[in-house]
Amino acid sequence: MTLTVDQLSESGLLARIFPRLPTGTSTLLGPGDDSAIIAAPDGRTVISIDTQVQDRDFRLTWPNGYATTGFDVGWKAAAQNLSDINAMGAVATAMVVSLTLPGTTPVAWVEGLAEGLGAAIAALGAGQCSVAGGDLSGGSEIVVTVAVTGSLEGRDPVLRSGAQAGDKVAVCGNLGRSAAGWALQESTLGPERHTESMQRAVSLFNRPQPPLAAGPAAARAGATAMMDISDGLLRDAGRLAAASGTRLDLSGVVMGKMAEKLAECAQALGADPLQWVLTGGEDHGLLSTFPANTALPQGFVAIGSVVSADASQPAVSIDGRNFKSVVDGAVGWDHFAV
Known part of the structure; x- marks a missing residue:
C-alpha cells in the first residue's frame, strides 16, 4: 500500500523531509523556529525566487511514458534557483522551500523531492547552501516554490x-x-x-x-x-x-x-x-x-x-x-x- 500525504500530519511529513535536506556552512539557525538565520558577512544579500507548477512546468507522466520523479522536481527546483544567484556572480547561501501538495501525493515522491534538492546542491557545487526552512500546504496540484539567498563575497554584482x-x-x-x-x-x-x-x-x-x-x-x-x-x-x-x-x-x-x-x-x-x-x-x-x-x-x-x-x-x-x-x-x- 502506498503511503500518501493525507495519511500523515504536517509534522509527520516534515519529519520525513528534514533528514533529507543538507545543512550548509552559511546557516546559523535552520528549521525549527519561525525563521532561519543566514550569515551575511558581505553585508549584502542576493535573493531570487522561482516556482514550478504541475502541468505547467512539469508533467507527472509525459506523452512518451516518462514518469517525473520527486527527485527530478527537487533537482530542477534547486538548479534553476542556484543558476539565478550564479548569474549575478554570487554564491548561494540558503534556500527556503514552499510545497503545495494534493493529499494523494505519495510520501515517497515528496521524500524524493527533498533528496533531489540536496543532491543538486551537493553535485552542482553549492557547498555553502542549505535548505533552511519552508512551508507546507495542500492544494489541487503540486507547486514547488524555492527562494534562495546568495553572497557576493565582496565583489560587485554583474548586472x-x-x-x-x-x-x-x-x-x-x-x-x-x-x-x-x-x-x-x-x-x-x-x-x-x-x-x-x-x-x-x-x-x-x-x-x-x-x-x-x-x-x-x-x-x-x-x-x-x-x-x-x-x-x-x-x-x-x-x-x-x-x-x-x-x-x-x-x-x-x-x-x-x-x-x-x-x-x-x-x-x-x-x-x-x-x-x-x-x-x-x-x-x-x-x-x-x-x-x-x-x-x-x-x-x-x-x-x-x-x-x-x-x-x-x-x-x-x-x-x-x-x-x-x-x-x-x-x-x-x-x-x-x-
Missing part, C-alpha cells in the same frame, strides 16, 4: 545592464539540450528507443547542470554583463541588450556547430536543432559579455559581439540578420504565451 559596444559575447553551459529533452518527452518516442544522446538530453531537461563555478569566475575576470539563460538564448540575449542599451550580433557558424551536437535528437523527431539552440530554455547556462581583450574564463565560448544600439535594427541578430528569418519568429519561452 544585465553593463554590456558595451565592442565587448565579446560568450556562453557557458549547455544550449538546446534541455529543449531537445523536452521535445523527446512530449513525443511518442518511448525511453526504450532513446539513444545515449537522447538519454542525455532528457536527463538535462529533468536535471539541469548550471555551471555554478562560472558565475564568480566571470565576475573576477571582469564580465561587464551576465544573466541566466532560462527562456532561450534569443529571448534572454534580447533582454540583456535592452538592459544595456546595445545590440548583440551572434555568430551563425558557432550556432550551427552547437546545433550539430543535437542532430541525432532532431533527426529522430523531424525537428530543427538550430531552433533548440536559439530558442530552447531551461539549460540554465550563462550568457555573458566581456571586454574584447579579456581572456575568457574556463568553460566559456565566444558566440558574438556587442554592437551599438540602432533603432532600425533588431536587438539580436545572427551574422547581421534579424533572427526571425532564422527561426520563423520563435523567440523562446513565455509563461503567459503558451
Whole structure:
C-alpha cells in the first residue's frame, strides 16, 4: 500500500523531509523556529525566487511514458534557483522551500523531492547552501516554490545592464539540450528507443547542470554583463541588450556547430536543432559579455559581439540578420504565451 500525504500530519511529513535536506556552512539557525538565520558577512544579500507548477512546468507522466520523479522536481527546483544567484556572480547561501501538495501525493515522491534538492546542491557545487526552512500546504496540484539567498563575497554584482559596444559575447553551459529533452518527452518516442544522446538530453531537461563555478569566475575576470539563460538564448540575449542599451550580433557558424551536437535528437523527431539552440530554455547556462581583450574564463565560448544600439535594427541578430528569418519568429519561452 502506498503511503500518501493525507495519511500523515504536517509534522509527520516534515519529519520525513528534514533528514533529507543538507545543512550548509552559511546557516546559523535552520528549521525549527519561525525563521532561519543566514550569515551575511558581505553585508549584502542576493535573493531570487522561482516556482514550478504541475502541468505547467512539469508533467507527472509525459506523452512518451516518462514518469517525473520527486527527485527530478527537487533537482530542477534547486538548479534553476542556484543558476539565478550564479548569474549575478554570487554564491548561494540558503534556500527556503514552499510545497503545495494534493493529499494523494505519495510520501515517497515528496521524500524524493527533498533528496533531489540536496543532491543538486551537493553535485552542482553549492557547498555553502542549505535548505533552511519552508512551508507546507495542500492544494489541487503540486507547486514547488524555492527562494534562495546568495553572497557576493565582496565583489560587485554583474548586472544585465553593463554590456558595451565592442565587448565579446560568450556562453557557458549547455544550449538546446534541455529543449531537445523536452521535445523527446512530449513525443511518442518511448525511453526504450532513446539513444545515449537522447538519454542525455532528457536527463538535462529533468536535471539541469548550471555551471555554478562560472558565475564568480566571470565576475573576477571582469564580465561587464551576465544573466541566466532560462527562456532561450534569443529571448534572454534580447533582454540583456535592452538592459544595456546595445545590440548583440551572434555568430551563425558557432550556432550551427552547437546545433550539430543535437542532430541525432532532431533527426529522430523531424525537428530543427538550430531552433533548440536559439530558442530552447531551461539549460540554465550563462550568457555573458566581456571586454574584447579579456581572456575568457574556463568553460566559456565566444558566440558574438556587442554592437551599438540602432533603432532600425533588431536587438539580436545572427551574422547581421534579424533572427526571425532564422527561426520563423520563435523567440523562446513565455509563461503567459503558451
